[in-house]
Amino acid sequence: MTLLDVRGLDISVAGRTLVRSLDLSVSSGSVTALLGRNGAGKTLTLHTLCGLRAAEKGSISVAGQSLAQWPRKELARKLGLLAQTTEDPFPSTVMETALIGRHPHIDFWQWESDIDRSIAGTALEAVDLAGFAARDISTLSGGERRRAAIATLLAQDPELFLLDEPINHLDPPHQLDALRLFRARADAGRAVIMSLHDAGLAARFSDQAVLLFGDGDWLCGPTREILTETNIGRLYGVAVREVSWEGGRTFVAV
Numbered sequence: 001m002t003l004l005d006v007r008g009l010d011i012s013v014a015g016r017t018l019v020r021s022l023d024l025s026v027s028s029g030s031v032t033a034l035l036g037r038n039g040a041g042k043t044l045t046l047h048t049l050c051g052l053r054a055a056e057k058g059s060i061s062v063a064g065q066s067l068a069q070w071p072r073k074e075l076a077r078k079l080g081l082l083a084q085t086t087e088d089p090f091p092s093t094v095m096e097t098a099l100i101g102r103h104p105h106i107d108f109w110q111w112e113s114d115i116d117r118s119i120a121g122t123a124l125e126a127v128d129l130a131g132f133a134a135r136d137i138s139t140l141s142g143g144e145r146r147r148a149a150i151a152t153l154l155a156q157d158p159e160l161f162l163l164d165e166p167i168n169h170l171d172p173p174h175q176l177d178a179l180r181l182f183r184a185r186a187d188a189g190r191a192v193i194m195s196l197h198d199a200g201l202a203a204r205f206s207d208q209a210v211l212l213f214g215d216g217d218w219l220c221g222p223t224r225e226i227l228t229e230t231n232i233g234r235l236y237g238v239a240v241r242e243v244s245w246e247g248g249r250t251f252v253a254v
């Protein structure tokens with residue numbers, strides 16, 4: 001089933017067109033990797049896809065209905081954003097932070113139920129924060145805080161996960177854990193779009209890749225066809241070699 005359909009989308013800022021006439025279709029069960037240099041427009045694109053930023057030109061539909069027509073709370077059950085950075089303006093515990101993800105599922109006058117607490121607890125376990133529930137969120141390390149943000153999104157449990165550099169701050173084992181976890185969500189019928197700076201991890205975990213060149217140009221297609229030495233070299237403006245091993249491949253700048 002097509003969860004997200006984007007046609008002719010322009011992303012512009014301060015008089016510059018970063019993405020011109022983007023067409024993108026995302027189906028349940030798939031992982032899409034979004035790659036581009038710093039400033040190419042990955043964050044602005046993700047923010048536009050979830051309605052935080054208005055689309056100047058083009059159409060975005062979510063589960064067959066125009067993005068703008070979705071009531072905000074219903075939309076938050078369809079799609080959820082892992083922002084690139086998180087702020088904690090109010091004191092709260094790690095459990096309270098994870099429970100924020102349950103808000104789209106709770107009626108206006110209701111408190112979180114035991115089921116919501118159990119879902120949030122399971123999400124904390126999934127990101128290796130089981131023992132952290134009572135901790136003040138402001139005491140977490142950068143990587144722990146990133147995993148708490150992932151737990152909040154897992155507790156939200158949207159159909160489409162929009163992830164802005166999900167492995168920021170994570171050490172290598174937790175990077176793999178997080179990417180495996182989202183890959184498993186997709187394999188269970190959800191969908192994922194994630195911006196990444198590691199083309200090797202994009203090759204390993206995605207089915208579809210979108211390359212943003214930052215000048216309006218983009219490429220989109222099956223990962224195997226899009227992630228090539230030539231395209232990645234053009235994307236980053238450096239010579240790149242593909243390195244393969246049994247079943248896997250990565251890219252090295254030379």
Ligand SMILES: Nc1ncnc2c1ncn2[C@@H]1O[C@H](COP(=O)(O)OP(=O)(O)OP(=O)(O)O)[C@@H](O)[C@H]1O
Pocket residue numbers: 013014018036037038039040041042043044045
């Ligand atoms: N409000 C704004 N005014 C002017 N320029 C902006 C504004 N917001 C974003 N930009 C610029 O738009 C460009 C795209 O930003 P965006 O955050 O989408 O990049 P990105 O691809 O996610 O980069 P990174 O890899 O560094 O996270 C950047 O050059 C940024 O400086």
